[in-house]
Amino acid sequence: MSAPAVPLILCRSDEYHSAAAIFGTLAQDAATTHIALLGVLDSGAGMAGSDSIGQSWAASYNEAAGLALSASERLITASSTTADLITTGAHNHETGEATASFGNAAPPPAPAEWPVPCVATRAASAAMAQDWRAVMNAVLYGIQFSKVLGPEEVDRISTGLLANPLWNLTPDDEYQALSAALDSGEKLDNFVGTGHSESELRDFFQAVVGELDGRRPWPPAGFQQLPLTEIGQFTDNEPIARIDVPWPAINGPLRRMLEKPEGGDRYWLLLRLRSGSEVALVWPGWPGESATALIAKDRTIQPQALIDEVLATTALDPKSVALVSAGVD
Numbered sequence: 018m019s020a021p022a023v024p025l026i027l028c029r030s031d032e033y034h035s036a037a038a039i040f041g042t043l044a045q046d047a048a049t050t051h052i053a054l055l056g057v058l059d060s061g062a063g064m065a066g067s068d069s070i071g072q073s074w075a076a077s078y079n080e081a082a083g084l085a086l087s088a089s090e091r092l093i094t095a096s097s098t099t100a101d102l103i104t105t106g107a108h109n110h111e112t113g114e115a116t117a118s119f120g121n122a123a124p125p126p127a128p129a130e131w132p133v134p135c136v137a138t139r140a141a142s143a144a145m146a147q148d149w150r151a152v153m154n155a156v157l158y159g160i161q162f163s164k165v166l167g168p169e170e171v172d173r174i175s176t177g178l179l180a181n182p183l184w185n186l187t188p189d190d191e192y193q194a195l196s197a198a199l200d201s202g203e204k205l206d207n208f209v210g211t212g213h214s215e216s217e218l219r220d221f222f223q224a225v226v227g228e229l230d231g232r233r234p235w236p237p238a239g240f241q242q243l244p245l246t247e248i249g250q251f252t253d254n255e256p257i258a259r260i261d262v263p264w265p266a267i268n269g270p271l272r273r274m275l276e277k278p279e280g281g282d283r284y285w286l287l288l289r290l291r292s293g294s295e296v297a298l299v300w301p302g303w304p305g306e307s308a309t310a311l312i313a314k315d316r317t318i319q320p321q322a323l324i325d326e327v328l329a330t331t332a333l334d335p336k337s338v339a340l341v342s343a344g345v346d
Contacts, residue, residue: 040100046208047093082265086274149201152194155183156225157209157218166213166221175228179235181272181332185242188235195226239330243287243295245278251287251297256310257320261337263307264300270332275300275309290326294318311338 156174163170178191186194198205205218213221229235260267264284268274275284275298286298295314302310313323320340328335 036103038100040096040103043096043100047089047096086265149194149198152183152186152191153198153205153222154208156195156222157206157211160213160221161209161211163211166217168224171221171224171228175225175232178225178229179232182238185273187238188229192226192229195222195229199223199226237291240288240290242273243289245276245285245287247287247295248278248281248285248297250295250314251299251312254312254314254316256302256341257313258311258324259302259339259341260298260309260311260333261307261339262309262333264309267298267300267309267333270334271298272331288327290323291330292326294323294326296323296327 156178159174159177160166160170179188182188182191199219199222204215205222206213206215211218262270264275271286273286273288275286277284284300287295288297289295297312297314298309299312300309302308311324311327313320324338324340327333328338
């Protein structure tokens, strides 16, 4: 009886890993682009007039902005997932080759997964600061139209980083990221293209880091973003305020993005305010309406006090916010 035929598997591990690296880099680049896209779309929000033409334009803008951000997020996830699948495929082939009867070698160690990159629309953390490139690019976008990087720009950027930290970072996260960028020895502007020389940028960011140092102790963050897993603590509570800004336009003044939880049909953002009180913003706040609702977790707190705190820590226009529940339990 003849031995069974053993099919040959062509294993080109180097090419597999090279392709995975390309998709992994694409995922990181897409995340950086997403940050820029969010900034551009946010800057255009609220530009429409209050007449019927303006409202029609705003509705179209909001729909297009939402589609663009959704497509951008899918590109990031798809690229990262593809990188992970290719890496896993390479590992499977290598394992098969190593453990074949004619090889009898030990299988290679399992590869590390390619993580989905953090993006500006999601809850960022200190991990974002460790990837200093994202923080650097966000600041570079803020100075791309600045002709002179003098003391006024240093003051403006430093004030912004302290008063309105990027994403869900703290001032210390931002400081550590910029310091890491300067210490890295790498080119600072390899994506945005501000038009300023590398030496000008290094001098500028050295001045920003020095200014941040000089402003210690830094003010506490206005709020902390909470995970969507805590939505259940808000769903049975009635809204305390109506915010006449729809999604995705509301992401701009909040400097955060309302997100739709898996299996959900509405967009949510959960926050712990500086006082310790927790609130949720949800869109649409009411069926068939474009307004966003503000919901308090603790119904014993005076609604107006919570509204005032939200207004103090965001760029929401007070004229767009109206109290809908004045009572407490």
